[in-house]
Amino acid sequence: MDQQLFTKLLFCFLTIFKLCIAAQSDHTLSPNQTLVDGQLLISSSKIFELGFSSPANNTRRFLVIRYRNTPDVFVWLANRETPLTGRQGRLTLTNNGSLILTSPHLTTTLWIPSSDATVSSPTLQLLDSGNLVLTGDKQGTYLWQSFDYPCNTRLPGMTMTVDRAKYLTSWRSSNDPFPGEYSYGISNEGLSQIVVAKGKKKTYRTVFWNNEFVGFPNLGERAWMTEATSRKGRLVSVTNPIDDPGITRITLNPGGMVERFMMNERRDGWTSMLASPRDSCEVYGKCGGNGICKVYMTPICECLKGFRPRAETE
Structure with a gap:
């Protein structure tokens, strides 16, 4: 193989490998980076992770935040109303700060800056609190956060x-x-x-x-x-x-x-x-406005003094 061609191929491979490793182990996503199905953003203390997953007995794919130690427990879903089919989902942070979820048959915009807004140095970060936040160059300011949804x-x-x-x-x-x-x-x-x-x-x-x-x-x-x-x-x-x-x-x-x-x-x-x-007595209005609920009784409802049930079965 030509030495120059080999060097170029090696450089491309190492670049792709580095990006994949970063997406799988880092807690941030930088402009023009993409998180694909199979990759993860992991919070710095390794409590939470963001990635594509499916609930038990469900083949559809969702972008979720879940506990790293108990991955079956989802705490947030980006697309709970628009699930993806197949494993070709992609989350992309664009250079202008737009946050876009795509698949071959669906595009969902999670956040896009207003037409008159300028977003500098956008970064998507998964915090140890489980909050997924989008930040710009202003310290301590969230442009978007999953806790709001x-x-x-x-x-x-x-x-x-x-x-x-x-x-x-x-x-x-x-x-x-x-x-x-x-x-x-x-x-x-x-x-x-x-x-x-x-x-x-x-x-x-x-x-x-x-x-x-x-x-x-x-x-x-x-x-x-x-x-x-x-x-x-x-x-x-x-x-x-x-x-x-x-x-x-x-x-x-x-x-x-x-x-x-x-x-x-x-x-x-x-x-x-x-x-x-x-218990049943904590259900709102269980015995109506003029009834008393006593969970240890059968039936559990009785009327206030001066009232009687509309039907004996009540």
């Missing part, structure tokens, strides 16, 4: 606000991440509260009163502390402080139950610490 999981440091874009939505089923029937977010209709709803029907709530959540169980761990912001007595935002990243998560499951999980000591599995509603 939650799916079914709330992580420490993620803020839930009254803005309807900042609430959780369940998966349609355990292996289908398409938005399901249930939502979990802040409501200021009547009393300020955090509400689980099936469509528009409220199924569970925690009331915010006098700057605290009434009836909210205290697990005695800083990891479960909730920081709330209110304005004129109305709930504005709720967040959990970042203490030990990757240890806790709150998930809204397909059946409308909110579960709080803690990673075990071996860091290879999860323990459910709390599930709400905890």
Whole structure:
């Protein structure tokens, strides 16, 4: 083989190899770099990873953030409503800062700068908090972040606000991440509260009163502390402080139950610490406006004094 041709081929091979290794082991993506199916962005402490994956018993591909030690647990999906077929997905950060997800049959723009904006030195980075952030040349400023577009999981440091874009939505089923029937977010209709709803029907709530959540169980761990912001007595935002990243998560499951999980000591599995509603009596309006719910009774509902059930079976 001609020595000059060999040198060129070797240079091309080493360049491609270097790019692949960087994409598989680095926590950042630079302008005009592409993350393809099979490559990963890994947070600096190796807690979270970003890559293409599929839920169990599902052949469609999604760009997901998941735990590195428990890769079956997805905390965020870029394309939960537009899954890819095949393994030809690509995430590209363009020179002007656009973030584009492509496959042979689909193009999805995750973020694009406004026409009058100039983005210098864009960088996509996966943080140890599980937040995927796009930064420019301004220190400490995020042009875009995955925490602003939650799916079914709330992580420490993620803020839930009254803005309807900042609430959780369940998966349609355990292996289908398409938005399901249930939502979990802040409501200021009547009393300020955090509400689980099936469509528009409220199924569970925690009331915010006098700057605290009434009836909210205290697990005695800083990891479960909730920081709330209110304005004129109305709930504005709720967040959990970042203490030990990757240890806790709150998930809204397909059946409308909110579960709080803690990673075990071996860091290879999860323990459910709390599930709400905890029993049938915590289901909102279970016994109607004039009923009392007693979980130890059969039936569990009884009427207030002076009222009677509409039907004996109730």
